[in-house]
């Protein structure tokens with residue numbers, strides 16, 4: 001089976017294009033290797049992929065819909081770049097589908113041929129009408145026959161499928177995502193992966209002071225997110241002892257902000273060892289009391305790396321819709337004992353100033369607390385959910 005895979009924005013990247021193409025090829029190969037041998041070559045701004053015969057297209061389609069950087073793709077028949085052989089392929093396609101109406105769209109990537117796209121489309125259309133009895137309809141045909149003419153071959157598409165867009169994973173460097181057991185952070189992670197970043201995941205848990213449900217949820221969520229970026233690393237941070245110290249030694253009101261500051265500090269250490277250049281959270285402006293502009297500011301101040309918050313301007317319904325699409329929603333809504341509900345006051349402050357937090361932290365051994373949490377981190381490799 002042959003596939004043509006077209007990329008989106010990466011075509012615009014000028015001198016970066018070879019690198020982007022290489023990453024996209026590698027990612028396609030990784031996504032398709034389950035079907036056996038994969039051969040990929042780059043031709044006139046698209047990738048031509050060869051898979052063994054008998055591979056089920058629906059399964060291939062599902063995989064390709066998770067490879068960022070793909071704008072659209074389809075199965076293709078490869079033939080000579082001349083009107084007669086192309087017309088024969090089109091005829092076979094129209095009659096195999098039993099289409100009563102069809103339209104032809106032709107495009108030349110190589111303009112050296114002795115026919116224009118328009119001439120080619122008319123000639124192919126006329127042949128198909130004569131051979132099959134189907135009618136031409138250029139507004140809403142049952143089947144579009146899409147033809148791309150390259151220099152030494154022509155590609156005739158069997159269908160045109162939407163890819164997920166975005167940029168190839170790996171093209172945007174690495175980042176560390178703070179992944180809770182909730183709905184938001186998986187969606188935030190997904191959006192950053194879509195922009196080409198490879199993510200490492202950090203999950204804070206209060207086990208053994210609470211149950212380990214949130215850890216299991218995090219593993220399952222990472223397996224779903226890994227469908228888009230391949231085998232992933234999940235860093236499990238024991239947070240309970242630190243929380244107990246904070247609960248004992250600090251006032252209750254700004255505690256959620258204090259927790260978040262410690263989370264960022266610890267995540268930044270992980271980022272350092274993973275070679276990551278940003279942190280990612282699922283915060284959305286005003287969604288809960290810890291996510292006011294003032295609190296977000298006070299939280300961010302402890303990090304030298306940028307904190308990416310891709311959900312910042314999204315409504316909850318929008319976030320939920322995305323969580324459903326990537327299938328993390330059902331896991332996220334399962335009950336757990338999130339570390340944030342452990343030792344948490346019922347009325348968190350909505351306006352915690354940085355100076356106030358700095359004063360509280362000056363009474364603590366911040367460095368030592370961070371170091372001992374980091375020392376307890378366990379790293380797991382998580383394979384993509386099939």
Ligand code: ATP
Pocket residue numbers: 177178179180181182183184185186202203204205263280281282283287288290291338339340
């Ligand atoms: P989510 O749905 O992602 O849990 P949320 O709306 O519940 O988000 P908060 O609980 O305030 O918001 O958490 C804000 C962000 O802090 C989360 O999106 C996540 O990035 C990070 N975070 C919170 N708790 C944890 C945790 N236990 N482990 C890792 N990151 C966390």
Ligand code: MG
Pocket residue numbers: 180181182183338340
């Ligand atoms: Mg949460």
